[in-house]
Amino acid sequence: MTTRLAGAPDLFRLAWRRDRILVPASVLGLVALSVGSAQATLALYPDDASAAEGLAGILTNPSVLAMYGPLASQTAEALAVFKTVMMGAFLTAVLGFVVVRRHTRTEEEEGRLELVGSGVVGRWSPLAAAVALALVAVVAASAFSAAGLAALGMDVEGSVAFGVAWLAAGLATVGVTAVAVQLASTTRGAAGLGFGFLAAMYALRAIADSADAGTLTHALGWLSPLGWAGRVEACGANRQWVLLLGLGALVIGVGIGVAVLDRRDLGAGLIPARNGPSRGGALLSSPLGLVTQLARGTIIGWTVGLTLGAVAIGSLLESIADLADDEVIQDFLRRLGGSAGTIEDIFVATEVRFVAVAVAASGVALVLRLVAAERSGLGEAVLATPTSRGRWYAAHVVVPLALVTALMALFGLVLGLVGSAVAPLAPSVGAAVAASLATLPAVWVVVGVAAFLGGAFPRFAPFAWGVLLVAFVVGELGATMDLPSWLIDASPFAHLSQLPGGSFELVSAVVLTLVAAALVVAGWAAYRRRDAV
Amino acid sequence: MTDGVTDVITVTGLRKSFGHTNALDGLDLTVSQGEVHGFLGPNGSGKSTTIRVLLGLLRADSGTASVLGQDPWRDATELHRSIAYVPGDVVLWPTLSGGEVIDLLGRLRGGIDDARRRRLVARFELDETKKGRAYSKGNRQKVALVAALASDARLLILDEPTAGLDPLMEEVFQAELADLRAQGRTTLLSSHILSEVEKACDRVSIVRSGRIVDTGSLADLRHLTRTRVHAVLRAAPTPVEVAQWPGVHDVDLVGGELRCSVEATHLGDLVEQLGRQGVEALTCQPPTLEELFLARYHEPVP
Numbered sequence: 001m002t003t004r005l006a007g008a009p010d011l012f013r014l015a016w017r018r019d020r021i022l023v024p025a026s027v028l029g030l031v032a033l034s035v036g037s038a039q040a041t042l043a044l045y046p047d048d049a050s051a052a053e054g055l056a057g058i059l060t061n062p063s064v065l066a067m068y069g070p071l072a073s074q075t076a077e078a079l080a081v082f083k084t085v086m087m088g089a090f091l092t093a094v095l096g097f098v099v100v101r102r103h104t105r106t107e108e109e110e111g112r113l114e115l116v117g118s119g120v121v122g123r124w125s126p127l128a129a130a131v132a133l134a135l136v137a138v139v140a141a142s143a144f145s146a147a148g149l150a151a152l153g154m155d156v157e158g159s160v161a162f163g164v165a166w167l168a169a170g171l172a173t174v175g176v177t178a179v180a181v182q183l184a185s186t187t188r189g190a191a192g193l194g195f196g197f198l199a200a201m202y203a204l205r206a207i208a209d210s211a212d213a214g215t216l217t218h219a220l221g222w223l224s225p226l227g228w229a230g231r232v233e234a235c236g237a238n239r240q241w242v243l244l245l246g247l248g249a250l251v252i253g254v255g256i257g258v259a260v261l262d263r264r265d266l267g268a269g270l271i272p273a274r275n276g277p278s279r280g281g282a283l284l285s286s287p288l289g290l291v292t293q294l295a296r297g298t299i300i301g302w303t304v305g306l307t308l309g310a311v312a313i314g315s316l317l318e319s320i321a322d323l324a325d326d327e328v329i330q331d332f333l334r335r336l337g338g339s340a341g342t343i344e345d346i347f348v349a350t351e352v353r354f355v356a357v358a359v360a361a362s363g364v365a366l367v368l369r370l371v372a373a374e375r376s377g378l379g380e381a382v383l384a385t386p387t388s389r390g391r392w393y394a395a396h397v398v399v400p401l402a403l404v405t406a407l408m409a410l411f412g413l414v415l416g417l418v419g420s421a422v423a424p425l426a427p428s429v430g431a432a433v434a435a436s437l438a439t440l441p442a443v444w445v446v447v448g449v450a451a452f453l454g455g456a457f458p459r460f461a462p463f464a465w466g467v468l469l470v471a472f473v474v475g476e477l478g479a480t481m482d483l484p485s486w487l488i489d490a491s492p493f494a495h496l497s498q499l500p501g502g503s504f505e506l507v508s509a510v511v512l513t514l515v516a517a518a519l520v521v522a523g524w525a526a527y528r529r530r531d532a533v
Numbered sequence: 534m535t536d537g538v539t540d541v542i543t544v545t546g547l548r549k550s551f552g553h554t555n556a557l558d559g560l561d562l563t564v565s566q567g568e569v570h571g572f573l574g575p576n577g578s579g580k581s582t583t584i585r586v587l588l589g590l591l592r593a594d595s596g597t598a599s600v601l602g603q604d605p606w607r608d609a610t611e612l613h614r615s616i617a618y619v620p621g622d623v624v625l626w627p628t629l630s631g632g633e634v635i636d637l638l639g640r641l642r643g644g645i646d647d648a649r650r651r652r653l654v655a656r657f658e659l660d661e662t663k664k665g666r667a668y669s670k671g672n673r674q675k676v677a678l679v680a681a682l683a684s685d686a687r688l689l690i691l692d693e694p695t696a697g698l699d700p701l702m703e704e705v706f707q708a709e710l711a712d713l714r715a716q717g718r719t720t721l722l723s724s725h726i727l728s729e730v731e732k733a734c735d736r737v738s739i740v741r742s743g744r745i746v747d748t749g750s751l752a753d754l755r756h757l758t759r760t761r762v763h764a765v766l767r768a769a770p771t772p773v774e775v776a777q778w779p780g781v782h783d784v785d786l787v788g789g790e791l792r793c794s795v796e797a798t799h800l801g802d803l804v805e806q807l808g809r810q811g812v813e814a815l816t817c818q819p820p821t822l823e824e825l826f827l828a829r830y831h832e833p834v835p
């Protein structure tokens with residue numbers, strides 16, 4: 001036992017030294033999200049009576065419940081944490097995943113672990129150090145958030161329950177990641193497993209939380225760590241014992257992880273590496289073909305995932321039709337949004353924007369491969385052939401732009417087909433596709449930011465993720481956090497048309513598209529001028 | 534190839550700095566048509582930076598560089614049709630097989646000679662079906678070498694191409710290098726393996742701290758260094774006398790046994806002097822390559 005953990009404290013210090021910015025900054029961001037959002041909401045709705053207006057907006061839009069989980073109680077405090085419980089639990093889970101993967105599979109793939117592992121380092125030590133640092137991160141985010149909420153004067157039990165909701169999701173994800181990094185033999189494979197797991201768990205709880213309590217479908221939500229976060233019902237039932245579920249998942253995951261570690265070779269995964277063809281296929285004859293071939297796994301994964309998501313969301317339209325019968329709610333919605341749309345329209349409009357953010361993430365990830373190739377030396381190999389920088393850059397921008405465009409079209413199409421099959425009042429296929437495509441200008445802007453940073457400032461290219469995250473958080477929470485309107489307007493997602501139901505705003509769409517084009521061209525111009533290695 | 538010797542690479546006064554580090558500090562380099570030119574220097578002396586400037590991947594701060602008569606920064610794309618490059622640290626796409634990479638690089642260079650490709654794969658005993666991440670360092674290098682050697686490039690730039698190869702493969706590489714020269718193609722070969730340089734290179738340039746400190750054929754370079762002499766004399770002179778002979782250094786005289794070193798240009802004078810002293814045994818040893826390079830690497834940079 002002790003020999004298997006030899007050197008673990010040193011590896012922990014090394015991991016901390018490398019992440020001394022990443023971890024505290026992420027924790028700070030998460031605490032700002034929970035406490036800031038609660039403070040702004042409580043300032044807007046100081047008591048339960050005044051909160052009724054805000055609560056009505058939530059209770060009448062089923063897509064909000066599907067997205068964020070159950071509302072714990074009809075109080076101002078429950079409203080104050082309603083959105084941040086699920087959003088924060090998801091981000092805390094991502095943080096746990098990223099930290100564990102960075103210090104295990106990534107290190108192993110890059111060959112650094114071989115160097116470290118040749119010292120007096122136990123077989124379990126790298127995983128132990130990574131898990132320990134991830135625990136520090138998720139515990140800090142949860143505990144500081146709980147303390148911050150209590151300091152705002154919120155109910156202490158409710159504040160603790162809020163921390164428990166985040167922590168349960170975070171602990172479980174750390175456990176799952178401990179297994180995922182053993183199964184996949186590459187960093188990217190581990191990302192596929194990790195994010196695939198989170199997406200599946202999110203979809204599972206969205207479906208479960210949309211079902212009536214007491215049904216089997218609703219009970220399935222207990223299988224999802226993200227479902228646990230909602231079912232703690234912070235500022236309501238306050239089920240603190242849910243933390244035990246998180247702890248259990250962590251222990252089981254780490255247990256399986258070390259069991260696999262004891263059996264596998266360094267550098268290998270349980271999913272074996274296969275040989276490839278001895279000759280290159282037709283795709284491998286141009287930069288564009290190369291980038292496409294390398295992105296094949298990503299393209300297939302997103303296509304499958306998004307199709308499943310569209311089917312799930314589309315089928316939710318069926319139960320929403322029941323709500324729409326209520327004349328009072330329809331009237332309320334009309335006044336609330338100033339929109340003449342039906343409840344189905346509003347549901348689809350909300351979901352489409354949410355999906356647009358996820359699709360933008362796929363585009364950013366692909367664009368950033370330009371920078372990754374530069375860093376690894378693969379870009380050098382290609383640029384030493386008669387491939388111009390312009391073409392190399394263009395290949396890394398065209399493929400993501402085509403992917404996000406195709407994905408949004410696909411999503412709209414499947415959502416429209418499934419929706420109109422299950423709900424007579426659902427938007428038509430054409431309207432769903434149009435609504436989906438109408439979000440593209442904002443998605444292109446985000447991809448354009450990544451392209452510009454990659455072309456002009458490769459060291460700062462990962463900030464494209466930050467831009468996406470801020471655009472999302474500001475767009476989603478801007479109103480409830482009482483943020484200044486100029487900040488909300490800075491998010492490209494704030495300028496999208498209200499579709500379906502509303503009218504298409506041509507000017508915003510054209511302006512956003514021009515901004516995206518300008519970013520891409522500026523990145524291209526800079527990339528042609530700077531050192532390329 | 535019979536028309537007069539032209540220069541394939543001409544570099545003058547090249548400077549490039551990264552932050553406060555001067556990677557290149559006024560580097561001059563000339564490589565002639567058809568030669569194998571050794572490019573030597575300690576780690577961090579600026580070899581790879583020079584190569585990347587020659588490929589147009591880095592932009593020089595000042596100085597001029599011309600490769601095959603073109604400006605490597607401005608005409609990079611066009612120029613690369615005539616260049617094949619093996620980087621010092623070969624990285625492959627983890628998900629592509631070796632065969633896929635060879636085809637990709639060949640096609641990006643404008644086509645690949647299939648017969649030559651097959652011959653090279655066989656000669657280097659390369660398993661083309663393995664994925665990039667499964668190759669060892671030596672096998673990754675073979676992939677890059679096969680891709681480069683199978684091309685019709687007029688100029689090959691090889692950055693320590695054999696650092697991971699076993700001796701058998703090293704021999705294959707030497708034979709391929711000889712073929713290249715026979716075809717009149719030009720090679721710029723950066724290497725730390727001195728026996729390889731000695732066998733393959735027509736001329737060498739030695740770079741130190743971003744500057745060329747020596748350039749010429751190995752014979753030229755040897756000429757600049759001292760020969761070690763060991764002689765047994767019947768009538769021994771005093772050490773002071775010996776030290777006054779022209780070009781003689783490091784005198785060690787014990788009884789009739791003299792050990793010293795002499796500048797190549799004064800070797801004849803020394804032999805004459807020794808003849809007068811009644812020499813009974815005489816060995817002259819030209820410097821080994823190792824000594825030659827160690828001397829060049831150690832010399833303080835002016």
